[in-house]
Amino acid sequence: MQDVTEVTPQRLRKVISAAALGNFVEWFDFAVYGFLATAIANQFFPGTDVSLSLLKTFGVFAVAFAMRPLGGIFFGVLGDKIGRKTILSVTILLMASATTLIGLLPTYGSIGILAPILLTLLRCIQGFSAGGEYAGSIAYVMEHAPRHRRGWYGSFIPVSTFTAFAAAALIAFALENALSAEAMGSWGWRVPFLIAAPLGVVGLYLRWRMDETPAFQAIAAEAANHAHSPLSETLRTQGYAMCRLGAFISLTALSFYTFTTYFATFLQVAGGLSRPQALLVSTVALLFSAAACPVAGLFTDRVGRRKTIASVCVWTLVAVLPAFWLASSGSLVNAIGGVLLLAIGALVCNVVTAALLSETFSTRNRYTASAFTYNVSYTVFGGTAPLMATWLISTTGSTLTPAFYLMGIALLAMAGGLALPETYRKSLSDDTLGDRIDAAAVNPALT
Numbered sequence: 001m002q003d004v005t006e007v008t009p010q011r012l013r014k015v016i017s018a019a020a021l022g023n024f025v026e027w028f029d030f031a032v033y034g035f036l037a038t039a040i041a042n043q044f045f046p047g048t049d050v051s052l053s054l055l056k057t058f059g060v061f062a063v064a065f066a067m068r069p070l071g072g073i074f075f076g077v078l079g080d081k082i083g084r085k086t087i088l089s090v091t092i093l094l095m096a097s098a099t100t101l102i103g104l105l106p107t108y109g110s111i112g113i114l115a116p117i118l119l120t121l122l123r124c125i126q127g128f129s130a131g132g133e134y135a136g137s138i139a140y141v142m143e144h145a146p147r148h149r150r151g152w153y154g155s156f157i158p159v160s161t162f163t164a165f166a167a168a169a170l171i172a173f174a175l176e177n178a179l180s181a182e183a184m185g186s187w188g189w190r191v192p193f194l195i196a197a198p199l200g201v202v203g204l205y206l207r208w209r210m211d212e213t214p215a216f217q218a219i220a221a222e223a224a225n226h227a228h229s230p231l232s233e234t235l236r237t238q239g240y241a242m243c244r245l246g247a248f249i250s251l252t253a254l255s256f257y258t259f260t261t262y263f264a265t266f267l268q269v270a271g272g273l274s275r276p277q278a279l280l281v282s283t284v285a286l287l288f289s290a291a292a293c294p295v296a297g298l299f300t301d302r303v304g305r306r307k308t309i310a311s312v313c314v315w316t317l318v319a320v321l322p323a324f325w326l327a328s329s330g331s332l333v334n335a336i337g338g339v340l341l342l343a344i345g346a347l348v349c350n351v352v353t354a355a356l357l358s359e360t361f362s363t364r365n366r367y368t369a370s371a372f373t374y375n376v377s378y379t380v381f382g383g384t385a386p387l388m389a390t391w392l393i394s395t396t397g398s399t400l401t402p403a404f405y406l407m408g409i410a411l412l413a414m415a416g417g418l419a420l421p422e423t424y425r426k427s428l429s430d431d432t433l434g435d436r437i438d439a440a441a442v443n444p445a446l447t
Contacts, residue, residue, distance in 0.1 A: 007144045007214060008132040015144045016153060018206045019088075020160035023137045025203035026092055027164035029099035030130055032192040033061060033123065033135060034261030034341060035172040035282070035384070038268070039189040043107040044116045054265065055394075057385040060120050062260070065383020070133020072371035077231055078366035079132065083216055084140045087126075087132055087367075089207040094129035096200020098122045103193030127383075135357055135371035142358035143213035143366075147427055148301065151355050155297030158350040159290045166261045166286035168192060173279035189367070197286035215363045215428055234365040234372075241360050242373045247416020248309060248356070249374055252349040253382030254409050255316065258402065259342045260286065263327065267335055268327040271401040277332060287340040289347040297349040304424045305352055305359070309417035312348040316410040320343060324403040349413075359423035366428075 007015075033040065041053040079087040102122050108115045137157050145153040171192045179188040196442030235242075260282070267278035300308040319341040357370040389402035395417075 004133045007146075011211075012144055012153070012240040014238070015210070016141060016156050018210045019137045019141050020156045020202045020208045022088060022092055023133065023157055024160040024164045024167075025199045026095050026130065026133045027161045028168050028199060029095045029193075029196045030126055031168035031260065032099070032172070032196075033102075033126075034167050034257075035062070035264055035279060036189050036192065037261075037265055037386070039184060040119075042185060044107075044119050046108055055387065055390055056116075058262075058390060060116070060123055062387045063120055063385045064123035065379040067127035068131035068375035068379050068383070069133060069372060071128035072130075072135065072375035073131075073231060073368070074133045075132025075136065075364070076371035079139070079364055080134055080369070083212045084136055084143075084367065085207070085210045085212050088136050088140065088210070090202060091129045091132045091136065092203045092207055093198060095126055095133070096196045096203065097189035098125040098129065099193050099196035100200070103190040103196070104282060107135055128289070132283065132371060135374045136367060138354050138357050139366050139370060140210070140213055142196065142355070143363070143428055147425055148381045151299075151351065152294060152297040152299035152357070152426065154354040154358075155293040156353045157354055159293045159348065161350070162260075162286050162290040162293065162347065166283050166290060169279050169283040169286060173276055173283060176279060199329035218363075221303065231368060232373075232413045234368045238361060238365060238369045241420070242369055244416045244419045245356055245360050246373045246377045248413045248420070249353055249377035250352045250381045250416075251316065251406075251409050251413030252346075253378040253380075254385050254406060255342065255346040255349055257378075257382040257385035258406065259339065259346045262389050262402075263416040264401075265386065266389065266402075267327055267339075270393065271335055272330045273332065277335075281332070281335045281339055284336055285343045288340060289343045292344070293347055293351050299348075300352050300355060301424065304422050305356055306418060306420070306422050307350065309420075310354045310414065312352065313410045313414035313417070314346055315348070316345045317407055320403045320410075321400065324400050328399045355424065356420070358428060359426065363428065 037054065037057050041057040045053045045056040075087050099122075102119065105118055105122070134157070142150055142154055175184060175188045175191060264275075264278045264282045264317075267273045268275055269283055271278075271287060273281070290403060296308075303311075310366060323338040323341035326334040326341070329335070353374075356371055357374060358366060361369040388405065392401040392405060393399055395401075
């Protein structure tokens with residue numbers, strides 16, 4: 001089987017550019033909703049109770065995540081059957097179309113209850129598309145990258161994700177400062193959603209010009225292995241590996257969406273900052289995260305995946321309480337410091353997760369297993385992060401309760417992540433990766 005180290009540096013740069021830029025478009029579209037949550041609440045869930053309106057808005061956010069495992073299964077199976085390139089083109093087309101339509105939706109004041117119903121439907125389409133995006137982009141890059149630098153090259157996919165969220169926050173921040181409250185409510189909130197149309201065209205063009213990965217081409221060339229591993233076989237042979245990795249991704253999901261989506265609202269509700277100030281703080285932290293991802297990639301390539309897992313879980317346990325305390329202090333400077341503490345944990349989790357998604361599973365079922373594992377964890381812990389945090393604070397009256405929730409998930413992540421074997425120097429062409437992890441779960445002597 002062809003080894004991924006045979007890919008030339010020139011081709012590798014094109015691979016990363018196409019995957020990362022397409023991923024940027026996909027997650028910019030998905031991120032806009034979170035940063036405009038308060039504006040959307042006013043337009044689609046009007047009422048006198050601000051907390052209730054936000055809960056409904058974040059409820060739609062969570063419902064969209066319920067579609068991500070379905071999208072992961074659907075696109076994962078197709079990606080393992082017909083290749084990575086075609087599926088990644090389809091996902092970006094779906095996402096851009098749904099996002100553009102959200103920007104054109106009539107509000108509750110125009111069509112009543114039909115407005116939030118249509119909003120929920122379009123968010124579900126976004127979630128379905130997102131289910132096939134991230135794991136596919138990661139697999140595409142990893143199946144080209146040299147084994148000793150997979151953390152470094154794979155880190156550019158999280159870079160594009162954080163940059164996409166930063167761009168969404170920056171545009172929302174600019175609109176908040178440039179427009180009056182009336183203008184923002186009537187049409188300003190639509191602008192970031194409508195940007196999805198031209199971005200989607202660019203992303204689709206880049207994706208369609210990509211080549212298939214060497215690892216998948218090698219599998220497809222072997223007649224005996226041409227039939228990919230079906231979902232039932234993937235769950236049967238990769239189940240233990242999926243559960244262990246999923247436990248760690250729970251922290252990746254929760255820390256990411258607490259930091260990128262919920263915290264802009266937390267800074268306003270608990271910290272007393274204005275919406276533009278909260279968006280500015282989020283933008284600074286997101287740009288920091290994007291810049292620091294390659295450093296985290298170098299770190300995990302140097303020390304390995306297991307030591308990175310242990311380090312980031314300990315960091316979360318130590319840093320999360322000070323982060324929430326600083327963010328709720330009412331000081332802009334303290335808020336930036338608090339968000340940066342959360343950002344470090346979130347970005348390191350994302351970088352090591354990017355590597356593990358491909359290294360844990362074999363080529364014949366990599367897309368299916370990684371997409372399903374990733375999206376189930378993100379549905380349970382990421383999609384519910386804003387809703388859970390809002391509910392915890394509303395129920396207990398303490399702004400620190402979401403921090404304790406994060407700490408509990410960090411312990412779960414450490415247990416699951418450290419149960420995985422070290423994979424950072426192993427060839428992705430080894431088609432027994434996930435099988436051996438599952439066999440070792442039954443018989444530890446096989447490790």
